[in-house]
Amino acid sequence: MKKIVKRVSKSAAKGQGKKSAGKLSKALASTVELVAGVAREAEGVVRDFASNVTGQPPDATPGRATDLLVAQHRKLEQLFERLESSKKGFDATLRELADDLSAHIFIEETLFYPAVRKLNPDIILEGLEEHAMGRFALQRLLGTKASDKSLRLRLKALKELMTNHHHEEERELFPVVRRHMPNSKLERLGAAMKKSFDTGVQRGHEAVLATFHDQLHQPVRAKSSRSVRRRS
Numbered sequence: 001m002k003k004i005v006k007r008v009s010k011s012a013a014k015g016q017g018k019k020s021a022g023k024l025s026k027a028l029a030s031t032v033e034l035v036a037g038v039a040r041e042a043e044g045v046v047r048d049f050a051s052n053v054t055g056q057p058p059d060a061t062p063g064r065a066t067d068l069l070v071a072q073h074r075k076l077e078q079l080f081e082r083l084e085s086s087k088k089g090f091d092a093t094l095r096e097l098a099d100d101l102s103a104h105i106f107i108e109e110t111l112f113y114p115a116v117r118k119l120n121p122d123i124i125l126e127g128l129e130e131h132a133m134g135r136f137a138l139q140r141l142l143g144t145k146a147s148d149k150s151l152r153l154r155l156k157a158l159k160e161l162m163t164n165h166h167h168e169e170e171r172e173l174f175p176v177v178r179r180h181m182p183n184s185k186l187e188r189l190g191a192a193m194k195k196s197f198d199t200g201v202q203r204g205h206e207a208v209l210a211t212f213h214d215q216l217h218q219p220v221r222a223k224s225s226r227s228v229r230r231r232s
């Protein structure tokens, strides 16, 4: 594609002068950017679709930040299904869900959201509110005894809340991110997020949830990347 841009620029320079060739070259270069962005987005849509159909994470490697998050969404949904369908190993699965969900929210709020906030500030604010509600619902569920009739209802409420939130992120945020961020940058971000997620899971949900300072009457804000560096 770059060769074509050069060739067109050259021939334009001969016929119309260097000025108009420069303009044409710029226009073609931005078209190339646009096409590359659309191609990246299409690739992501195909991966997400395959992941939705098979129920399997799209990628075993960290890959791009958005792919990592989609894979984590699918795993969380599988854990919800398991908890709803069987009592076998309920406590261990609930703990796995709590660890994964807390670490997932943590890496989104400390790494992913700050990196992409400018692309869609409204959806980020909405996401932060939904995370706060998710953390509240998760802690409420964790504090419920197995004999309590509310256990199933609280599990259902958390599942619906988080599943809707995942689908909103995948539908409204991730495609924009893929369109505007080069794969190399998304892969670097994904690697940092994977590392932070693994550490979070190792620390456990109690420790991770304690790092959020939710207050009922104050808006939730994303943590700055500087505070993330200090923590790690």
Ligand SMILES: [Fe+2]
Binding pocket: 105, 108, 127, 131, 165, 169
């Ligand atoms: Fe989220």
Ligand SMILES: [Fe+2]
Binding pocket: 069, 073, 104, 108, 166, 169
């Ligand atoms: Fe997410």
